[in-house]
Amino acid sequence: MEKNITLYEHTFLSLNSEYQELIRLAKIASENAYAPYSNFKVGASVLLENGLTFSANNQENICFPVGICAERILLGYTHANYPTVKPLMLAIAAKKADNTGYATVTPCGLCRQSISEYERKFAHPLEIIMYGPEDKVYIAKGIDQLLPYKFESLNK
Ligand code: THU
Secondary structure, eight states: OOOOOOOEEEEGGGSOHHHHHHHHHHHHHHHTOBOTTTOOEEEEEEEETTSOEEEEEOBOOSSGGGOBOHHHHHHHHHHHHOTTSOEEEEEEEEEOTTSSSBOOOOOOHHHHHHHHHHHHHHTSOOEEEEEOGGGEEEEEESGGGTOTTOOOOSOO
């Protein structure tokens, strides 16, 4: 079984204002990350189908596995409060641990699985916008582009 995956590469300035605004919100959220152990500050923002946007950031813990990524905090929060509203676009931005600028960040495996759950629930791909160094932006049109052979059925 062969699957092709595609990530689109853009520059920040070539994107329309909807994308730029989500990236801006993710960057602002990264400033407030609680990441005293990794110093890797991640911000995420989401646009819901009702037009509302929300953002969140990673929250670490002295017991390291207790920490939660920005993406899962954000999607958990929005789904808890807007359980019937589709998330359409998710942007991520992270500051390098050495504080020298923005990092190349893609969602971790747990977050990919979590994103895939909301896609499945809403039967709609979630566009994932990954901000990177030098104003580069990578876009995945749905979690299949990041998690092509995902776990998604208890009965197949
Ligand atoms: N992290 C996120 O919040 N999102 C990602 O996409 C990658 C990793 C967090 C987890 C941990 O707090 C820190 O970044 C270092 O892994």
